[in-house]
Amino acid sequence: MRKETLFLFAIIVVILDQISKYLILSKIGINNKLVIFNWLHLTVTMNEGIVFGMFKGANLIFIFITLILLGFILLFYEKIPKGNSLIISFGLILGGGLGNLIDRLIHGAVIDFINFQIWPIFNLADAAITIGVILAIIKLWKE
Template sequence: MRLVFWAGLWTLLLDQVTKYWIVHALNLRELASLDVFPPFLNLRMAWNYGINFGLMSWANPIMRWVLIAVALLISALVLWWVHRDQGGRWQMLSAGLLIGGALGNVIDRVLYGAVADFINMSCCGINNPFSFNVADIAVFAGAIGLVLFSPPAKNAS
């Protein structure tokens, strides 16, 4: 369980440091965009009030608190699951990534009212309109890791 804690803590810290640097130090909220290595890597400020890709961003302001509660509940359930399951190192690392990323986005919703997304990647003539952040990468990698590295279910028979 120690690995879950450390992976989650470092993920959360990396996410919050990058967001602070992008939003405040680089002032991307005012600049709106900054080309780093076009078209492959750009910084494009986007405030996500909904879930993935801005889905449900039209919902009323109470949705902010619902999404915070859902993220906290999922984090608690994942923590309970890996504690009960006692999987291996990769499962614990994956859980830490997922939990750290989820908590990073929760902090954004509390501080800003929305999640600060800023990484934009495009390629091969396809212009990607969506931005994401370090927490999103961690949640995605953690979820995939939990699927791949969790031990098979035990038969009840």
């Protein structure tokens, strides 16, 4: 696996994330919801905090922290051996971080919309970050 795959995964995540948020905002609108199944709703919210809506009102701090974390990924990129599956993990994390950063810069909050009713509302960027972190933990645990 080529190291450039990291950026390919990141770009794909950002594109899918931003397109999904654009469509959700334009078709459903903020603070509205669409019931897909009993267990899945599309509920559009503007999350001014971080995970689970914690620490609302600190948008500039979150932007700064996100930039630092993304910078660490880019610095660490050079140290990832070619063919290492951490490339995919960090690509997902980078793409998810950029997707949510774009929201914070444009909207002042992150657009969340996936609502499984038993879990806090999230978006595709959040899912990519979570999957990337889980894959990285599994990879590092095995080594």
